[in-house]
Structures are given as structure tokens and as C-alpha cells.
Amino acid sequence: MNSLSPDERVRIISALVEGTSLRAVSRMTGIARNTITTLLVNLGEACMKYHDAHVRNVRVRRLQCDEIWAYVGSKQKNTSPDKKEIGWGDVWTWVGLDADTKLVVSYLVGGRGADWAYDFIKDCAERIRGRVQLTTDGHKPYLEAVEENFGADIDYATLHKIYGASEETVGRYSPAKCIGTDCKVVVGDPDPQHISTSFVERQNLTMRMHMRRFTRLTNGFSKKLDNHAYAVALHFMYCNFVRTHQTLKTTPAVAAGLADHVWSMDELIALMPEPKTEKRGPYKPRNSN
Helix, strand or coil: CCCCCHHHHHHHHHHHHCCCCHHHHHHHHCCCHHHHHHHHHHHHHHHHHHHHHHCCCEECCEEEEEEEEEEECCCHHHCCHHHHHCCCEEEEEEEEEECCCCCEEEEEEECCCHHHHHHHHHHHHHHEECCCEEEECCCCHHHHHHHHHHCCCCEEEEEEEEEECCCCCCCCCCCCEEEEEEEEEEECCCCHHHCCCHHHHHHHHHHHHHCHHHCCCCCCCECCHHHHHHHHHHHHHHHHHHCCECCCCECHHHHCCCCCCCCCHHHHHCCCCCCCCCCCCCCCCCCCC
16 A cells, blocks of 8 residues: 555545445556555544544534444344354444534444444534434434433434335335334424434435445445444545535535535545555575575
């Protein structure tokens, strides 16, 4: 990766954040797949650190949270116990989105149980200042997690969508039809007009479009859990700071006051520290005796 020029790095990362697979990027650029993976890992780790350090003390009026499913290596039902130990199987990405600025305030890659819900909501609470209106789906682990991390200082409601089979759809992968919703106020006084998860669900669609690892019915799924997490970190850094939102006409980071301009791809890649290069010692011929 040390030999990659700045232009090559921009070409690689630009392709990855637009949903191109690793192998396709390798074919397009002529650069080895392992080199591209190393670049993704290093930049993804830098994006994680930057988000953790700088996306804090954010004023959020309306927060929407949701989880999106993917898998690493193989689906959970097809994964052996040995493979599960190294991170294979179903993996969920928790997303907390500011409905006004479209900023992804917090995200977490892991399981879908109560411990993961607690860690995710705790992270959201630590990054937000002021009272917030929160909407989640009907996933039960949210309830205890919100109570323990926000207490009564929140306006919280759940929105449970009810799905049924559509008469017009035929086939295993046909989408279910939403036949109704069930809204419940959990705590506080949330505004009924803003009890919604539409924006965060739209962000889930963006994830599936901009990360090949999330595209259904393909072989572009992640093979390593760490690489999956690094790809998610890169995606959210790109969406928050680089990609101009069509409705906002700027980036979510600018709208939220976390940046004063729209970042370029060069600025995004500059988050990654330059690799340390060590000078080789003098050549010593091998003794032929």
C-alpha cells in the first residue's frame, strides 16, 4: 500500500463508497485486492477514531434508531460453531440518525441482543446534549436500554410496523406489504407528528446501495467481521462529511455544526496516518560455504 499514489487512493476509496466490490475495484484499477483491503482497513480504523472523538456534544431534537441485518461468511443457520467463534454468521448494524440534519450520530456493529442495545443507546446518550425525542421500532431490548441511559429526560415512542403478505407478490424474496402501524408512547411527551423511523430506514437503503457487503443475493458479503466493521465506519464517515445530501444541499456534518465545509475525498483519506517506512540495512551476501 506504500506505493499507492494519492490519485490511486482516491480512485479506490471513491469506488468503494459507491458500492463497488473489492474484486471489481481491483479489476478497474489493476491494483491487487490485498492492497485495496489494507487501504480499507487502515482508513476504516482512522474513520472510527475520528467519529468517536469528534461526533460529540451534538444538539439533536429528533433521533431515529434502527438495526439493519447482514452476515459475515455465511448466514447464521449455515454457520458451524467453529466459524461463529471467529465472527461468522448474522451481524447487525445499529444506527442512530438525526432526523433534521441526517447526521449519523452513533452506530454499532455486532449482535441484536440486550447487551448490544444497551451499548448502542449508551453511546447515543453520551454524544447528544439536551432533551431529545427518540423513535425506535418495537425491538424490546430498546426499552430497558433507553430507561437505563436516558431515564425520564427523554420523549420516547416506539413505532411498530405490521406486515402481511401481499396478494400481488409471488416468490420467496418478494417484499412484504405494510398493512398498518402501532405507535406507543413509552416516556415523556413525544410529538405525534414526528414519531417516525422513515429517515433512518432510508439510511438503511443507502447502506445497501453504497456498500457491496450489504447487497442481498450476491457473493460480495464480508468474509471477516473486522473488515465489515471498517467498511461501515468508512461509509458513515463518507455520508456524514463528504457526500452532499440532496435535501440539505450540504453534508450532515455541516448542517449539524461539526464541519465548516464539505470535505473532499483527499481530506477523508488524509485521516489515515502515513505508514512508517523503515530503511533497509546494507545488503549482506550469503556465505556460499
